[in-house]
Amino acid sequence: MSINSIRGSLADSMGNTAQEFLTSLNTEQLLKCQFGFPENNERERWAYTPGVRGGLPFTEMTTDQERLARRLLASGLSEEAFVATTNIMALEVTLDQLEGWQGRFVRDPRLYYVSIFGAPSGDWAWRFDGHHVSLSYLILNEELASMTPGFLGSNPADASTATTHKLRPLGAEEDLGRALVLSMSENQRKLAVVSDIPPTDIVQSNRPQVEDGALPWSDASTPIDASYSKREVRENEPEILRYRSAIPLGICISDMDNRLKDQFLGLVKHYILRLPPALAQLEYEKYETGLLSEAYFSWAGSSERYQGHYYRIQGPNLLIEYDNTQNDANHIHSVWRNPEGDFGRDVLLEHYGSDH
Numbered sequence: 001m002s003i004n005s006i007r008g009s010l011a012d013s014m015g016n017t018a019q020e021f022l023t024s025l026n027t028e029q030l031l032k033c034q035f036g037f038p039e040n041n042e043r044e045r046w047a048y049t050p051g052v053r054g055g056l057p058f059t060e061m062t063t064d065q066e067r068l069a070r071r072l073l074a075s076g077l078s079e080e081a082f083v084a085t086t087n088i089m090a091l092e093v094t095l096d097q098l099e100g101w102q103g104r105f106v107r108d109p110r111l112y113y114v115s116i117f118g119a120p121s122g123d124w125a126w127r128f129d130g131h132h133v134s135l136s137y138l139i140l141n142e143e144l145a146s147m148t149p150g151f152l153g154s155n156p157a158d159a160s161t162a163t164t165h166k167l168r169p170l171g172a173e174e175d176l177g178r179a180l181v182l183s184m185s186e187n188q189r190k191l192a193v194v195s196d197i198p199p200t201d202i203v204q205s206n207r208p209q210v211e212d213g214a215l216p217w218s219d220a221s222t223p224i225d226a227s228y229s230k231r232e233v234r235e236n237e238p239e240i241l242r243y244r245s246a247i248p249l250g251i252c253i254s255d256m257d258n259r260l261k262d263q264f265l266g267l268v269k270h271y272i273l274r275l276p277p278a279l280a281q282l283e284y285e286k287y288e289t290g291l292l293s294e295a296y297f298s299w300a301g302s303s304e305r306y307q308g309h310y311y312r313i314q315g316p317n318l319l320i321e322y323d324n325t326q327n328d329a330n331h332i333h334s335v336w337r338n339p340e341g342d343f344g345r346d347v348l349l350e351h352y353g354s355d356h
Helices: 003-023 029-031 061-076 079-098 172-184 188-194 256-273 278-288 340-350
Strands: 113-119 122-129 132-139 141-147 150-154 193-195 295-300 309-315 318-324 332-339
Touching: 003 061, 003 113, 003 122, 003 132, 003 141, 003 278, 029 113, 061 079, 061 113, 061 122, 079 132, 079 150, 132 340, 141 278, 141 340, 172 256, 172 295, 172 309, 172 318, 172 332, 188 193, 188 295, 256 278, 256 318, 256 332
Parallel strands: 193 295
Antiparallel strands: 113 122, 122 132, 132 141, 132 150, 150 332, 295 309, 309 318, 318 332
């Protein structure tokens, strides 16, 4: 099956579910859920902190409507990623308990929002957004055109269970990254480990566009007015970790031996495998056959568990960031982005022309 037919089939599935969901809503719900298209200011407004979002939350849906919303969420994810996402949402209750039921944020596993931009046919988009989950999809010409940014986080990253095992929705994101840096030779590690101190958050925070010279913002919440212009950078961040598109940090894949290269590709593939399987395989092959030849991996912080750490994968049209620094390094943020095409910015420009 060609990539166009796969993208078309996924768009068709998403469109059918989205339309069924919209049809189930009353007028008041529709006003909250449905926006115009492309409505870039609202569509590119995203966050991974707790707080109010645009869209219709589960808390204002009937049981049947919520099931349709979850079906829409599942249509954009692999089975494994859907399980991880729903566990991340469920951990809001655990987090509330860990905070003594009196934290400053409302912890609610149903405080997640669905937004649909336009009518679900032809050109349209949708977003699923809430604490530690932010997923955006763009459909153009009835084909899935963009799937980034795609953010998943987890607090706690490791949650106790009745056995010696832990519930770890993003365990592979952590373990694969650590295994990669620990597998390096001394010389390779000197290239890869760029700072003994990790950043306090992913470096790009929730910027709507990947920004040169970025360090983490002090506030990664959703801007009420859709403007990020007054955000300040956190103090005392490691200067070496500024994002530079022209000068990637760390070790290049060309400096890895075959064993290390396979581990690196496995880590990249893990993020792409958040997509539905057929599309994920084609997306990964696109990177594997060319775009990853110039990719870099960098690490900051400790390589010990429960010690703060961060990694970045940077290459043409690719940025993956992961951090685990908060709550005694038991609080993960992870995101897959396209520096040129988040929210389908590049394909929309081509689709409509530079005057639109």
